[in-house]
Amino acid sequence: MRKAALVLLVACLFLVVTDIGKAAAPINVPPSLMLHSHSAEFLPEFLDLISQEGYTTITYRDYAEALSCRLPQKKYIIISIDDFGPNGITPSLRTMTEELKKRDMVAVIGLITGRLDAESWNYLSELEKAGFEIASHTLNHSYLPGLSSNTLKEEVLGSSNVISEHLAKPVSLILPYGGFDQDKRIIEAAQNAGYKFIVGISGGEQVDETSNIYYVGRESPNIKSAKKTLVILEERFATQNNGRCKFQFSVKKKL
Numbered sequence: 192m193r194k195a196a197l198v199l200l201v202a203c204l205f206l207v208v209t210d211i212g213k214a215a216a217p218i219n220v221p222p223s224l225m226l227h228s229h230s231a232e233f234l235p236e237f238l239d240l241i242s243q244e245g246y247t248t249i250t251y252r253d254y255a256e257a258l259s260c261r262l263p264q265k266k267y268i269i270i271s272i273d274d275f276g277p278n279g280i281t282p283s284l285r286t287m288t289e290e291l292k293k294r295d296m297v298a299v300i301g302l303i304t305g306r307l308d309a310e311s312w313n314y315l316s317e318l319e320k321a322g323f324e325i326a327s328h329t330l331n332h333s334y335l336p337g338l339s340s341n342t343l344k345e346e347v348l349g350s351s352n353v354i355s356e357h358l359a360k361p362v363s364l365i366l367p368y369g370g371f372d373q374d375k376r377i378i379e380a381a382q383n384a385g386y387k388f389i390v391g392i393s394g395g396e397q398v399d400e401t402s403n404i405y406y407v408g409r410e411s412p413n414i415k416s417a418k419k420t421l422v423i424l425e426e427r428f429a430t431q432n433n434g435r436c437k438f439q440f441s442v443k444k445k446l
């Protein structure tokens with residue numbers, strides 16, 4: 192992925208130089224796919240397809256580094272895989288990460304930090320070294336809007352602390368069940384824990400450069416067709432820069 196980061200850096204430098212003097216506008220989020228452990232069969236064909244179509248995989252961590260410039264959106268794609276952890280690194284999850292690695296691709300791993308053994312942490316550490324991002328998917332995979340404020344904070348901050356003990360401090364909080372409801376407590380807890388992205392399911396096709404935390408959305412795969420999945424992703428994330436990012440605006444307003 193360091194290769195991907197270098198490409199982004201070069202793209203940034205070029206775009207910063209050519210963009211001087213233009214007003215800031217919301218930036219499109221790259222097409223973002225949400226996978227789970229049962230997506231192992233779907234993945235190889237999809238990865239071959241995005242490779243043929245000229246996409247480079249990046250993570251939210253990469254994207255954060257590139258936010259000061261306008262990315263040529265269609266070149267990048269973010270793949271996330273949720274629900275790592277509760278049963279260790281299962282054979283299916285291992286297959287999925289190996290399929291990515293052998294194509295020199297990366298993904299965002301949504302980690303439920305509850306009960307992980309040393310072997311799992313070692314595996315995750317290797318993934319991180321290969322450019323994968325290890326994101327928090329909370330301690331226990333609870334629906335956050337339904338929790339008491341103290342438990343919610345513990346799920347959000349506690350999982351960040353656990354990951355930080357073993358790996359890089361996480362920058363992305365992946366919401367269990369996509370549960371958000373624009374709950375101010377989630378936003379505050381995520382900000383206090385130092386996250387940069389709240390990752391959900393719907394909305395969040397653009398981010399506002401002036402915000403210090405972003406809500407970003409994802410799309411599920413069409414499990415029968417890699418091609419259809421890519422078409423859906425391209426349509427969903429092809430939002431025009433119309434000078435206004437409604438979702439970010441409403442999140443900020445609630446603060």
Ligand SMILES: [Zn+2]
Nearest residue numbers: 273274367368
């Ligand atoms: Zn989940």
